[in-house]
Amino acid sequence: MDVTLKQQIALFAKTQENPFFVYDLDKLSKHIASLHNQDIKLWYAVKANPLSKVISTLDKQGMNFDVASSGELDQVLAQGIDCERILNTGPAKSPKQVRHFLQRGVNTFVVESISQLALIDKLSAEFERHPSILLRVQLRFEEGDNNPLGGNALTPFGLGCDEWRRVDLSQYSNLSVIGLHIFQWGNMLDADKLISLWQAMVTPLTTLAEEMGFELQVLDLGGGLGIPYDQSQSRINWSILKAALVKIKQQSKVNELWLELGRFAVGEYGYYICDVIDVKHNYQQPLVVMQGGINHLLRPAITEQAFPVQLLRDSSAKHSKFHIHGPLCTSLDKLGHLALPDDLSEGDTLIFSQCGAYGFTEAMPYFLCHELPAEVVIEDSKFKIIRPSLPAASYLY
Ligand SMILES: Cc1ncc(COP(=O)(O)O)c(C=O)c1O
Known part of the structure; x- marks a missing residue:
């Protein structure tokens, strides 16, 4: 990581008693600006990080917003974003939620089931609206593997072509079906593999649109672009992906190609800073217990993939692999088995x-009633606390 940034964070960390996240909005802004292009419409998947300042930074760079709940919608609207720049994805759309979206003026929905189609059609008539619809498709690939987003497995995300083919769209006269949505692989770092999966989708999707009798104006390929969590991995090349997407746009003859970026948009611009509470050797293995763990950063427990870590102060000591645990009463509370300097001790801070x-x-912040971490941004080179760290009393009833 950038040495100056590390030094600035180290200085700021001296003012904080509890773990905190920090997001570098200056670098985030530059990154988003570098993704812009004429050919692909970019949406930000708000679930990746719904902090107000992250949303407004992306807004300034012209991103559109993919929201998956009423909470995400309200958060995006609270930042002054126009409804025309919001779409709704997600397998659980209750009547209450769809009403909320229509009332707020959202006009684009990704539909994941036949009952969702019927529900949005019925409520659109009530609200005298005519929203645009993308049908979410789930394909099976010969060489595909499984993945947190499902891969080839059965998931609640959309429907297979056979299921969609049976639908008579003329029954849903309050809706304009303008496109198809597909997203089955998350955190992909292999550009060739991602491109070959995308390419393999073109024929089944264009055929499906033809069979269902609507003009395929929009193809939404979701997210899935990865970031390296491990030194052995390298960054995915956006220019190569962009060139491949332009080809896919031509092959599928759509007017618009959409991507919904989460991890690739914001993942590399955030840090989690946390103090060491205890260091010990157990059965001859070095082990560190941190002030925060999966109560603040759950991902390593779900994916068994650690976030990269460094000691926040300088050290020239030789490195050993430490088991890094959090404060919860479960051995699942582990942030990784990673190299840290041997002079690591209580009171040190890791980033x-x-x-x-x-x-x-x-994360799962409530278990064992620890403090919630703060959320801090760096904007115009200045640190600003957006969410202070709160004690358990703020959420316990
Ligand atoms: C519908 C949808 N779009 C986009 C994303 C963002 O994915 P990623 O973070 O891999 O870009 C997700 C993540 O779960 C999603 O469910």
Whole structure:
């Protein structure tokens, strides 16, 4: 990580008693600006990091917003974003939620089942609206593997072609079906593999649209672009992906190609900073117990993939692999088995990088009633606390 940034964070950390996330909005802004292009419409998957300042930074860079709940919608609207720049994805759309979206003026829905189609059609008539609809498709691939987003497995995300083919769209006269949505692989770092999966989708999807009798104007390929969590991995090349997407756009003859970026948009611009509470050797293995663990950063427990870590102060000591545990009463509370300097001791501070996506809101903060971590941004080179760290009393009833 950038040495100056590390030094600045180390200085700021001296003012904090509890663990905190910090997001570098200056670098985030530059990154998003570098993704812009004429050919692909970019949406930000708000679930990756719904912090107000992250949303407004992306807004300034012209991103659109993919929201998956009423909470995410309200958070995006609270930042002054126009409904025309919001779409709704997600397998659980209750009548209450769909009403909320229509009332607020959202006009684009990704539909994941036949009952969702019927529900949105019925409620659109009530609200005298005519929203645009993308049908979410789940394909099976010969060489595909499984993945947190499902891969080839059966998931609640959309329907297979056979299921969609049976639908008579003329029954849903309050809706305009304008496209198809597909997203089955998350955190992909192999550009060739991602491109070959995308390419393999073109024929089944264009055929499905033809069979269902609607004009395929939009193809939404979801997210799935990865970031490296491990030194052995390298960054995915956006220019190569962009060139491949332009080809896919031509092959599928759509007017618009959409991507919904989460991790690739924000993941690399966040850090989690946390103090060491205890260091010990157990059965000859070095082990560190931290002030925060999966109550603040759950992802390593779900994916068995650690966030990269460094000691926040300088040390020239030789490195050993430490088992890094959090404060919870479960051995699942582990942030990794990673190299740290041998002079690591109680009171030291560690900094985990690549924590900008699927961090604060993905965690399980209430177990054992520890403090909630703070959320801090760096904007115009200044640190600003957006969410202070709160004690358990703030959420216990
Ligand atoms: C519908 C949808 N779009 C986009 C994303 C973002 O995915 P990623 O973070 O892999 O870009 C997700 C993540 O779960 C999703 O469910």
